[in-house]
Amino acid sequence: MSHTNSLHTLSFDVESETRHAKGFTSTQWRIIHLMPGDAGPITLDLQLYLTERAAYRFNLSAGMPQLFVRCGESGQPPMPSAISASQDVAASWLDGEQQVLEVEMPLAIQVWLEAYLARHGEAPDEGRKKKRKGAGRAREISS
Numbered sequence: 001m002s003h004t005n006s007l008h009t010l011s012f013d014v015e016s017e018t019r020h021a022k023g024f025t026s027t028q029w030r031i032i033h034l035m036p037g038d039a040g041p042i043t044l045d046l047q048l049y050l051t052e053r054a055a056y057r058f059n060l061s062a063g064m065p066q067l068f069v070r071c072g073e074s075g076q077p078p079m080p081s082a083i084s085a086s087q088d089v090a091a092s093w094l095d096g097e098q099q100v101l102e103v104e105m106p107l108a109i110q111v112w113l114e115a116y117l118a119r120h121g122e123a124p125d126e127g128r129k130k131k132r133k134g135a136g137r138a139r140e141i142s143s
Helices: 050-061 087-095 107-120
Strands: 007-021 024-036 042-047 066-073 082-084 098-104
Touching: 007 066, 007 107, 024 066, 024 098, 042 082, 050 087, 050 107, 066 087, 082 087, 087 098
Parallel strands: none
Antiparallel strands: 007 024, 007 042, 066 082, 066 098
């Protein structure tokens, strides 16, 4: 399978912001200057996978679709190493105690993702499988 239709190079930078609240200081990181191509200081390839189609559709259906960037261990300065359009993938990174930054998905990436879903079809709805009558239920045994 050719990766030309499922791979998109993106570049960006990461910026810190110091926040003060109730005597505490915290540093928050955010993605800035996200753009297509490899012109920025940080470059990652956004790879789409057929197995993530339902997650892509869910993300696109949200009010503000997001991209998720894995940035190394939580509590450390970010070291971006992967990018995804799947909230499921981002959740698995978080479960592995990885730092994940979110950034609004550019319209061009939304259009590209829609075209990918149109070309490969929507993911099958796994929640509507027909079951045999009584399947999965314990039988009552009369005494």
